Amino acid sequence: MIAYDRNKCNQLLLQEYIEKHHQQSVMPPINEAYRSSETTWHWLLDYVTDAPRLSFENDPASNVAEVNLSIAIVGGKKVTLDDSAGYARITNISAFDPLDYPCLEAERVLLKDVQGSVNQAGKVLLDLGDPDSQRHDWRVTGERTEDERRMAGAFFKRKFQEADLARRTFTLGMLAPTNQAFMKPQKFRLRTVMQEGAASRGAANFGDGALEMRIAMDDEPAGGSPGQDWVYPLPSDRSDLDTLTILGSHFFMHGVIGKGTARAFNVPQARFDSRTDAKGFVEWLGVRPVSGGYLEVPPLEVTANGKTLTFLDYRVPIYINQDHRLTMSLYRGADGSPRLEVGMGAQNSKSSIVCKMNGIRYRCSLGFGMSSIYRFTLDPTSRRLDVNLNSFNAYVDFIPNLLLPPSVASYVRSIEFANSLGNLVALKALQIFNGLDEIDLFTLNTLYFNAEDAVQLKTANLTGEMILLGSISPRASAFTIDPVQALLSHGQPQLFKTLPSTPGVTWTVEDLDGNTCGVGQMNAQTGAYIAPSLADIQGTYKRIKVIATAPGQGSERHISRALITVVARAITLNPLIDTCNAAPDTRELSAHSAGGTLRWRVEGDGRINETANAEGKNTYHAPPVRAPGVPTFTVDEVVVENITTGQRQRSLIVVNHHRQAMALNVDLSGVLPNQAQLTALVGGQPPPAPLTWRCMPPEAGSIDSTTGLFTANEQGAGQFVLITVLMELGGIEFDGFTILPLPLAPFPPKPAPEALHASTGAVACAQGVRTPMSSRAVSFN
Known part of the structure; x- marks a missing residue:
């Protein structure tokens, strides 16, 4: 059995996500509308999803591997439309980046195990488009109602179903093909186990757990599931131990030691009798009757009484009789370390x-x-499990040739000769136990954590089974980049390094399309990096690959990659603009920055707390309803300020006090791409009186007071404009407003409703505390 923890699973997904960026096979940006109610639909523009993050269910008795999953939506704009007034109008616009974003949260997503064997690698797959992965609820955070959250989740279910297999699938682990005769993985089963105490939502380890892979080799039965007394497989007091291997005593003794030794004795068909202890663990092997099978003893050269003697052509048989045959006993030494006692031959x-x-x-x-x-010990340098000769006793009965001198005949009957020959045979046997194809089983060579990483062992124990604990770390011949993911502001410096430190590495940077312009400055020798300027960022953020290349040629030339996200905004505040009714109506906003403390206030009649909650969320409370008449709506500004830097972001809240008598019609046909023709209507007819137009914010564009032609500022960075209109007719005022996205684009028609599938036994999805993305990149709950 192999187990590794949730954080390691998340790290593996991040590594593959970076590789998929390199391979141009991640989910493409989403530009589509979906409907969440009879009158409401949402227009998604350039929606970009990040790497999945996993948390675990508290169901250790289950024989399946199900995880809760969270995917950040780190880029794009969401425009919410409503037609309850008889025509389409925008009620909300939000723009997301890696500072502030919603999450797609999926409940009980099934991990798939693909049967592995010598000739076909077995993979642990996360396929988000598979119907088995979509059996339970998917939701998107940030929506106002539970129905809207589930409808958004249904939309994403459909998008992953429609995606190419390569785009929607992630690999958590792989059983690598092997030609080792005694170690052929045939199939494996997956199960997830939650860490003790991790079911409590307020716990520091909430959602933590381990993925277990129970692997059956060639002649091994698949086995069942552990019972309720099964303990969590990773130690809670050793954060450096994130992997576990348990070698079943039957497999270890019969499948590794027995088969490997039989092959070394040139009789691979040999089988072994076994003896178990009181707990059912195999503690002894004895070879069954078999023809042939010998240990070839190397030549022994000694000097005796001034004569040089060479002893050769001797073979120790693997089987003589029931009382004299190859035997191997596994037990714990006085210091607790695993030991193997081997007996062979007969005097x-x-x-x-x-x-x-x-x-x-x-x-x-x-x-x-x-x-x-022989003792099993951990090599302090390679962190591999080694087999070392501890002691031996040799017994010799030598009958010399009658033609040999008496002095030679006397020597071959001595203890000195017995020890020399015994030491030679013991070392030859040591080569067998250390050379079973280098026993790479102990470095978990059969489980690839992204093809470049291997397990380094830290403890080896024999509790009946062989238990090996270790950690995932770079191989001695390879490295990873630290940090593997970084969130930077434009122009911010960042020093990258390799783990372990590797001399001669060359550093380069490029964008996701392979371009090297506008990606910042990288020192090719030191890894010192400066993020690109604001002028080089198109939109709200930019993603850049850091590539570290080691010296060498061909397969010896190791390459590692990291992912940088450079944000354009100092503060991200959402929504950009929203609408609501007068008190007691409220709206939820959220804001994050790369650093510093944020303070909130309202410029207008509404109110908001000065500080947000731990997740960066705050609630705006609308002002009381005004007396009937104009204005029928008011506009509040929510201002978020970084008290450390003085930087600010603003959001507009349009508060409806009464129904507007004027409606605004928007026509994008027959005008320039950055223009929109607005027509005010009262009772469906153009009003006779002159109109007063206004744009908010003013820098978003201008509007012709006579014709109502709006021209957007093409040099501006705004993402919306609020246009208001006012008219006085016969001493009575009329007003109205409309919200337009920037850049201007026709509204999408209201789509058909999403298909909602009934949830089966859904449970609450984990929700993590919001912090800047650089610190939460691999710690989603």
Whole structure:
């Protein structure tokens, strides 16, 4: 079994997300409208989704791997329209960036396991377009009502269903193909387990958990699920341990040690009897009767009584009889470390051996038996599990050739010769146990965490099963970039480095299309970076890849990538403009900045708290209703100021006190792309009196007071304009307003309603506390 924690899953998804950016296969920007009620629809413009983040369900008894999922919508504009007055009008405009954004939150998304084998890699997949992944509720935060949140979630379900498989699918892990004869993963099962205490919404570890992969090898049964007494697989007091491998005692003894040793004895078809302890763990193996099978003992050269002797052509049989056969016993040493005791040969069973002296070969007979103890230890440099010779006892009964001198005959019966030969055989056996295709099982080589990372072991324990704890870290020959994701303001410096530190790395930057212009300045030798200027950012943010390339050629040339997000705004405040009725109506706003403390106020008759909540949200309270007459609406400005820098952002709230008698018709045909013809109507007819027009904010554009032709400021960065109109006729005033998005575009027609699928056993989705994206990039709940 292999387990790794939620934060590691999120890190893997982020790595693949960056790679997908490089491969041009992420979800494309969304430009489409969807309907949330009979009279309301939402127009999405350049909606961009970020990498998924996972949290876990508190259902350790389940035999499936289901996770809650959150995807940030880090770019784009949402325009809300309403036709309850008989014509389409905009009621809300919000513009999102990596500072302030909504999240798509999906409940109980199923992770898929694809059957793995020697010839076909098995993957752990997150496919957001798969019907099994969409069985439960999806919602989008920030919408006003639960129905609207679910309708937005239904829209995203459809968009992921329509997306190409490569765009909607993410890989969490992979069982790599292997040609190791004793380790062939055939299939695996997934399960998720929540960390203790993580079910409490107020807990610091809320949503934390682990993904378990239970892997069955070639001849192993698939096995069942752990019971209710199963404990959380990762230690809560060691944050540096984020992976676990448990090697079942049967698999370890039969599948690794037994099969590998049999192959080293040149009899791979050998099978073993086994003995279990009181708890059912395999603690002893003994080879069954088998023909052939020998350990080839290397030549031994010694000096005895001034003569150089070479002993060669000796083989230790794997099986002699039931009392003398290869045996292996697994147990804990006095220090708690795993140990393996190996017995082979027999002193009273003679085999041929050649003693070579002065170039002449003398055939002799030797009975040899040995018992040796090997310890499993962690190499401090490679962090791999090594097998080391601890001690041995050799037993020799040597019958020399009668033609050998008496001094030689005396030597081969000595303890010195027995120890020399025993040490040679013990070291040869050590090579077997350390050389089972280098036992890369212990570095979890079969589980790829994005093809460049490997597990470094930190603890090895024998509790009946072999338990190995470790952490995901760069291989000695590779590296990752730190930080792997950064949120920067325009012109802000950032120093990048490699983990581990790697000399000779070359640093470059490019945008997501591979362009190198307007992406900032990178020192190719040091990794010191300066984000691009505001003039180089088209829109509200820009994404840039940092590429670190190591020296080398071909496969030796390692490349790692990171993702930078550069934001244009110092503060992001949403919505940009909203409408509401007079008190007791309220509206929720949110604001974030890259740093500093934000203070809120209202310029107008409404009110708002001076500070937002921990998620950056604040509630605007509309003023009391005015007496009938003009104005039928008022405009408040919500101002958010960074008290550290003095920078500000403003949002407009149009408060409806009474129904307007004037309606504004907007026509974009027959005029320039940056123009709109506005016509005021009273009772469906143009009014006879002159009109007074006004634009808010003034820098958004201008309007001809006679013709009502609005011309947007093409040099401005505004994303909306509020146009008001006032008329006096016979001593009675009439007023009206309309909201237009910038740049100007025709309103989309009201679409058909989204299909809502019934939720089956839905549970509340985790919601994380808002902080700037740079600090929450891999910690969504």
